[in-house]
Amino acid sequence: MGCSNIGCWRYRPRRNWRSEAIAVARRQNAKSWELRAATSLARLRRQQGRQQESVALLAPILGWFTEGFDTADLKDAKALLDKLTEPAIAAEG
Numbered sequence: 001m002g003c004s005n006i007g008c009w010r011y012r013p014r015r016n017w018r019s020e021a022i023a024v025a026r027r028q029n030a031k032s033w034e035l036r037a038a039t040s041l042a043r044l045r046r047q048q049g050r051q052q053e054s055v056a057l058l059a060p061i062l063g064w065f066t067e068g069f070d071t072a073d074l075k076d077a078k079a080l081l082d083k084l085t086e087p088a089i090a091a092e093g
Contacts, residue, residue, distance in 0.1 A: 018044065032073060035061050039077045046084060055084050 018041040025034035038061050042054035058081050068074055 036073050051084050
C-alpha cells in the first residue's frame with residue numbers, strides 16, 4: 001500500500017526523508033524548499049565526512065538564486081558552502 005501524501009513520510013526510514021524532500025521540491029519546482037532540504041542533507045553529509053558530496057549537492061542549487069541573499073535560508077546555505085570549501089581554498093594557497 002503506497003502513500004501519496006507528505007504525512008506518510010514519518011513511516012519511512014529517517015535516512016531518506018531529506019532526499020525525498022529534495023525530490024518533491026524538484027517535481028514542484030520549489031527552489032526555496034529544495035535549497036532548505038539540500039542544506040540539511042549537505043550538513044548531514046558533512047558530519048559524515050562526505051564534504052565533496054555536500055559541495056556537489058549545494059553549490060549548483062545556490063547558483064540558481066539571483067536575489068534574496070539576505071534571507072535566512074540563503075545565508076545558511078552560503079555559510080555552510082563556505083565552510084565546506086574552506087579547507088580546499090586553504091590547501092591551494
